[in-house]
Amino acid sequence: MNAPIPSPNLHRPRPHVAVIGAGPGGLASAMLLAASGARVTLFEKDGVVGGRTRTLTTPEGYRFDLGPTFFLYPRILREIFSSCGAELEDEVALTRLDPQYRLIFEGAQQAVLDATADADRMEAAIGALAPGDVQGFRRFMSDNRRKLEVFRPVLERPFLSHRDMMAPSILRSLPQLRPHRQVDQDLRRYFADPRVRLAFGFQTKYLGMSPFRCPSLFTILSFLEYEHGVFHPRGGCGEVSGAMARVAQRLGVDIRLNAPVDRIAFNGRRAVGVEAGGTRHAADAVVLNADFAHAVPRLVPDHLRKDWSDRKIGQARYSCSTFMLYLGVEGQFPQLAHHNVLLAEEYQRNIHQIQAGEIPDVPSIYLQNPGATDASMAPEGHSALYLLVPVPNLRSGADWAAEAPRYRRLALERAKLLGLPDLESRIRYERMVSPQDWQDEFAVGYGATFNLSHDLMQMLSFRPRNRFNDTEGLYLVGGGTHPGSGLPVIYEGARITSRLVQQELALQAVPA
Ligand SMILES: Cc1cc2nc3c(=O)[nH]c(=O)nc-3n(C[C@H](O)[C@H](O)[C@H](O)COP(=O)(O)OP(=O)(O)OC[C@H]3O[C@@H](n4cnc5c(N)ncnc54)[C@H](O)[C@@H]3O)c2cc1C
Incomplete structure (x- = not known):
């Protein structure tokens, strides 16, 4: 059953939040903030919602996802919909894929592996490639199930200062996360055949990284696929963005298309609104979903950014x-x-x-x-x-x-x-x-399609923060902030950011 949406406090004016960008992060934040009683205006520079998660349609009748095609771990978005009085599966038809994907290993003898969440069939598929690695599959799954449990609190909380890295839940998680090991190294504990390791490690590409460099905690990516499935939204992933926009509008979000924001207005360090098309729109908080490396140098004056100056953004590492x-x-x-x-x-x-x-x-x-x-x-x-x-x-x-x-x-x-x-x-x-x-x-x-890279020095409190460093009233959401890139993670990030805005504006928290 859907959670009831809290009714706004009628004795004070509703705080106004301006959201810049109708990508997945912007849409999810707009939904959650509207559901918690804020008046939300969403400014999108293009004529469609979804950002990189849109579906291109042609006059000939072809439909293409522009970016994401793997829709993973719908649980988080399902919860966001239900916090907003809607059901994800009523709005979008999701089909779980089996096989979830086919891997073709090029070589003198080309080999094929159809990845499936059916453990018996998956073991048979691994056995056909590398009989010695069959036992590793269930061990990999049970270890990563534990790893995700340990890591979940890290994914679900903000990092507002380096001190947050010392929180007990983070310190407890460190030994499990083996921060200095890489994905491929970690996979050696289960699989000897490099092709099988690749089958469980290529998913780091979703972060724009290599399994030989990406921190080992990201073995949870392939785990999530096998545990929770790879889905196809009927009509393409853009249908998910469209459904989010519909729910947001039902909650009163004013979505303005073809409305690029030219500048965020500041009073001292405090963001007080946005300027779009020559008009100033006052806001009690601003949520920035546009791509971090592209938008921040254009929209936020450099002198306000000590941690993320133009120079630092220019020197950061990208996917x-x-x-x-x-x-x-x-x-x-x-x-x-x-x-x-x-x-x-x-x-x-x-x-x-x-x-x-x-x-x-x-x-x-x-x-x-x-x-x-x-x-x-x-x-x-x-x-x-x-x-x-x-x-x-x-x-x-x-x-x-x-x-x-x-x-x-x-x-x-x-x-x-x-x-x-x-x-x-x-x-x-x-x-x-x-x-x-x-x-x-x-x-x-930089055309870095998966944002800032996810090496340890650009994660957690080292990543641009959900409450943006050195400013007040300005929040980030999307692949460039914590927890990172990839749809489920971005949706989780929208929950983190929305909670921070709700606290600052004394909005009612919507039930998760
Ligand atoms: C090719 C490709 C494949 C991917 N595959 C997957 C996948 O299979 N699975 C997965 O989970 N993830 C995938 N991703 C990664 C990620 O999930 C998507 O890129 C996702 O859309 C990023 O969401 P976001 O919230 O960061 O916003 P974005 O999608 O980047 O949207 C930002 C929005 O801000 C708008 N904007 C920019 N500037 C302004 C401005 N000044 N004023 C107003 N609006 C502005 C933009 O037009 C855009 O609509 C893929 C990405 C790419 C590019």
Whole structure:
């Protein structure tokens, strides 16, 4: 049953919150703050909601997710909906995928692993690759179940100062988290075969990181998939953003599209409103969801930011970027699963190249074929294919106007290994998004599609804080703040940020 929405205190004016950006973090915050009695205005620069989590539709009838395609761990968003008097599953049809994805290991003998949450089938699949690793699966699951329990308090609380790192719950969690070990090292405790380790470690790519560098606590990413499932929202992940906007509007949120915020207005260090289209909108608190590296230097004066000055933002470490092809294609492809990941034979070299700012010459690729599950994504007899290639962000200095045509050819060549020999001749619609486009069109700083990287010195209190450092009345939400990037984590971050705003404005906390 849905929790009742607290009624606002009628004896005082409702505090006004301005939210900048209708990405997943902005939408979730707007919902929660409106449900707790605030008057919320959400300013979105584009003509649609969802940010990177939107679905592109073409006149020909193809639908493509722009960014996220793996919808994981719906529990958090389900709880947010229910705090707001709605049911996630009434608003969006979610299908749990089985297999949740197909991994293709390139090599002299190409091997395939269909990842499934069915433990018996998963053990059989691992056994077919590496018989010695079968026992590791259930051990991995039970250890990571414990790890997530220990880590949950860290994910659910804000870090407002470095002192918060010394909180008892954090200190207790440290030994379990093995902070100085990396994902691949940790996986060696369960799996000897590097391909099996990759099957449980490639998910660090969701954070734009490599399993050889990413802190070991992120083995919980693959655990979450097996434990709680990988879902496809019917019509694409943008449908989830659309549903969030509907619920927000029912709660009275004023969503203004095509309304870029030009500046946050300050009185001293206190944010007191936003300026959009030449008009000043006063606010008791401002929640910034726009990409951190792109928006903060533009919207918050540098002299107010000691911890995150322009210089520091310029020197921070950022995730990789992605080169994207969205292809409307004649025909259907039963040889493909819904999610297909081709792991390059020289996966490690591939990753080193990205870290070194080189564009990989033999890249791994990810291909989504949503028609395997959802006929609404393309006209009958056609497919809407989404092809993603991890590449360095714009810090590499690459000239994508020159690189893109060559890289398109390479990506299509690589797709042949997934059983698509004549893909190019079947293309009826095509759109390309390069790292430069992520920055110029989608306002993603350095084209780093997964925000600041998640190394230990950019996490917890070292990450830009939910109550933004050195200012008052300004809050962050989204992949650039704590707890980090990836939809479930961003939704959790929206809960953290909203609670802080609720406390400051003496709003009623909505039941979780
Ligand atoms: C290619 C790709 C694949 C991904 N795959 C997955 C996946 O499978 N699963 C997963 O969980 N996560 C995935 N992610 C990561 C992440 O979940 C998404 O990027 C997510 O959309 C980030 O949410 P956000 O809240 O940070 O806001 P964003 O999506 O970045 O939205 C920010 C919003 O702010 C708006 N804005 C910017 N400047 C202004 C301004 N001045 N005024 C008003 N509005 C402004 C933007 O237009 C945008 O709408 C993927 C990301 C990318 C790019």
